Amino acid sequence: MTQNASTLGARPDSGPVEELLRRAGTRILIGRMFRYAGRALCWSAVPCTAAIVFSKLRWIAPPSPEFTAVLMVLATLVGAVIALIRRLSPLEVAKLTDRRADLKDRLSSAIEFKQVAHDRDAAFYTEQLADAEAHAHNLQLKALFPIRLPWEMPVGILCALVVFLTFYLPTLPRFWSPEKKAEVAEVKRRGIEIEKLAKDAEKSADQQKLDETRRAAAEARKLGEQMRKGKITKKESLVALNKLTHKMEETQNKLANPPAKKSLAEARKDFEKALDKLEQQRAQQERKAAEAHKQMQKQNPKDVKQGNKELASKPESNAMKKSREALKQMSEALANQDKQQMQQAMEQLSEQMKKGEMSQQEMQQMQQAMQQLANSLKDTNQESASQQMQQLAEMMKSDGATDPNSIQKMAAMMKGLGQKMGKGMSPGQMMDAKSLEELAQSLKEGSLTRALGKNGSGTGGKGPGRGYNGSGGPSTAMKDPGATTPRLIATGKAQQPGGKSKTGSAEEFAKYLAMSSSSPHHLPNGKIAGTRNEGGNELHMSMTGDPQAARSSQPYYQVVQSSKRQAESALDKENIPAALKKQVKDYFELTAEGAVSKP
Template identity: 25%
Template sequence: MSLDQSLTPYVKRVRLLRLGKFVAFGLLGASAILVVWGVSAAFGRATISWPVAAGVLGGFGFVGALIGWLLPLPREAVAKSVDRRADLKDRLTSGLEIHDTPLSGEIQSDAESALGDLTPTKVYPFRWTGIQSAASCAFLLALGAVPFGQSMPFVTKERRAEQSELRAASPEVERIAKELEVGKAKDQAAEKKLAAELRKFAQELNRADLNKEQALQKAQSMAEQAKQLTETRLEKAEEKMESLKTESVREQFQEAGGDMGKLADLKLDSMQMQMLEDAMKQSGADQMLGENIDEETMKALGADNTASEMARMSQQQRESVAQEIAKQQQQMQQKMSDPNLSQEERQELQKQMEAMQDLAQKLQMSEEVQKALQELQNSEEFQKMQEMMQQMQQNMEQMQQGEPMTPEQMEQLQKAMEEFAEAIKDPERREQMRQQMQEMLDQMQQGNLSAETMQQMMSLLGQMNDPSAKGGRNDGGQFMGEGENEKGDPMELAGKTSPTAVRGRRDEKRGDEVYTEIKAPTTTGNRTSVPYNKVLPRYQKTAESAIGNNKIPPKHRQRVREYFDSLGQGK
């Protein structure tokens, strides 16, 4: 066993004795504190209890023990100490330090043999020192200080009663502070601060080192603080909730797509708004919207509704709205029968009833349009026409990519056209279809048809008159271009593809600087499969060929070139 290992028992012994010494220091300190505390309690300035006293003594003793055990203790110091105590004439110090010299072996063996005659307890015997005596005395004094402080010999009866009252209030304040700390607002700085103040206040109450009046003032002050904080938080929460609702509603409307997707464009008045909201809740639409829909959000959607948008609702939603309208009408009628109703209120109610009636009528009409369109779409002729159109579109795209139609495709197309012609050759059936279309157009004129439905119908009407045309026919028999309504104004097509913006001059009168943005002219909802940059060179070549063949007036040639150049820059 090396000298270093031989010293280990001595090191442990020293740590143990030092632990005892530091525990005594800790107890001495704790006792001193408890004596002062007990005296303060005796004068009513503080409260003292056995658990607290035990905690203070234990805590200080434990800390002392930790310090005593963990303080650094170099082996060189222990060696020197043992040398001195056992009069080993620096054998351990030299043995521990001197290595790798001709005589180091002799020195170390000499040291080990000297240490062999000793034991740790002999070198470091336990001695009852002054510090231990002082700690014991102080400990006894502290034990006496607890009952002395609890008896409060220097406190009046009134003050004692007041203190007990204050102490009784402490747990309640403590509870509030705790709730505030563990609640949802625990991460908020202001709430934290308030909770800390409450806890401090609870401690003050528990110590009862303030009088009743002071406690009440403080409690009032904190209550005021809490009230202000609550109001502030409420305002912020409302703002945030509104913001969240609006955002959420918009996002969910857009995600929902389909019929409800366009609700974001609706313009409803407040009553219709409320009605719709209630109906949605009943029909389950509220689940889609979440619980975030509120009046303000719906107002944000607009205040001027058109019943045509109702046509986009599902059958279930429509029924729910209709039920709600009926319910509202019934309630209004009940209100009208109230004799106490003032003249102004009656007029207002009358207006609301008229609006409700109008809404119900529009809802009914939109339902008819849906039915008519559904019948049309289910008809054999319509389906054949759609098949033919799809085939033609595919062939067109194929040709645009520079691939001519194969004989098989030509044959299929011809066959599809023949089948369609066969389907509508019956004049009665053709007349029936036209009437259905006309009926839907009437509805559209009254504003009861959605843009999408209208677009479908336009397409259908145009195809019935000229299958190769993509536009439709207006009521006057005039063909409308794609992207125009019946008045000839540009309008957005409601396809499912992403719109592609193309810039160009609208007409010559407006000059070169004026451009009109045209949405992607798709009505079928299919995205084109030909990349823009692949077809552009061919179109450009065709345009140049047209310029070269004098097919374009000279004054417009430069503009055509610039147009294609601008398209080329955007590649």
């Protein structure tokens, strides 16, 4: 049975011993992975549990659930990776297996003999390898290297479970406090309302082709859906709602003021400069005229009297004065970006022009002013008005100011131009912006029933006019407000907790307001609603005023303790910074101390 060295050297590396060692190595690796991962999980979960316990004792701020989860998962993964990094050589595995199976170094010797090819005593080596293979064949690796969970693993899992339950259990409805349940129900209810409102708005926007409104309504619908399904908390829903309404307002502003290369403020600056220049030109012309008059006086004193008469007979017309004021008003309107004011200024200019009192020189000045205004408005969001204004200025230049028909035509054109400036937006955009504004307002105020309709004639709503307020049938605007003799009825909400409510007439309401010599900390909430009956229009004002002082039936110290408990309970449930929690805690401690010190 002697075997030469070359045969030994060429012995395949995939014999039974190697196969066994490979399987043993895998089991060892898995065991190590469990051990390291378990250890890492344990050493990360235990501090997390301790942190939660400490936070319950209010020693530290509660840890973030995401942070603790990430920490534990990361630690477990790192542990597993570290276990995988250390690779065991076949000799190491063989030695471990020898030790476990009490094989008296049979496997490790076989591995070493294979690694070092000997050319002597080959028969002994062959026999040794055969002996090792025979022993390897009978080995039960499952018994030798059982894949057991290390003690750290259950401890780690237990701690992780505690951490998980600490965060998860309070989210289960079964463990909610009545306040929390009410809060969730409220969010759900609001979610349903928002969803309904958004669906209505979406439908309406589809019909009227209001893109922005449709988009906003879709977002609102999603938010409402989330709220209905209870996926977000009250706090989150409020934040999301706030963001949504803010976004709507921004979109609405964009629709109302489309972006332009040049702002109206810049246009105003240009226009003011142009007006100043025109003023200077006018003053220069006057000075020249005065100098010419003086020279005439020297050369021909007789003609001076006539000249004086001519000069005296041509003072600046009243129309021009008013036009100048109108131009100043236009400048202010541009500064304020007030389209109504722009319209008024243009109408004023039109009126003055229509009078036909302006001289040719004044008309020329007027033409120059219009030209400058057209130039100033170029590249702003009043581009179309600028172009029309340019045409008007050219008309004024070509036709002159002599023809009354032309003057009337130009005045009419100026008025139309003013109306255009006053509008600014297309009807569709206006509708869209208005609709968006109303939707945003409705979401913001929480009055979640919408009166739908076209161009103002809506259906539903208790209040007059168009709006989202109300849930009833159609309403119309007050037809004869001038003929109304309003009767103000102030009605307080009854059964307010903690005191009596007030119900009374307007006189009583006024008296109540007058009762407080200093300004109150808050004004009574008021809502004025109107009803129309045979006796005339009647205004109702319901207000929630300060309740009348009521005698307390509970001692103060009990109230403090009860409120303190409620506050602590609320603090535990909300994500409130530790510093603020301390502030609340300090407040109650101080209050309690005060109660004790006071007789």
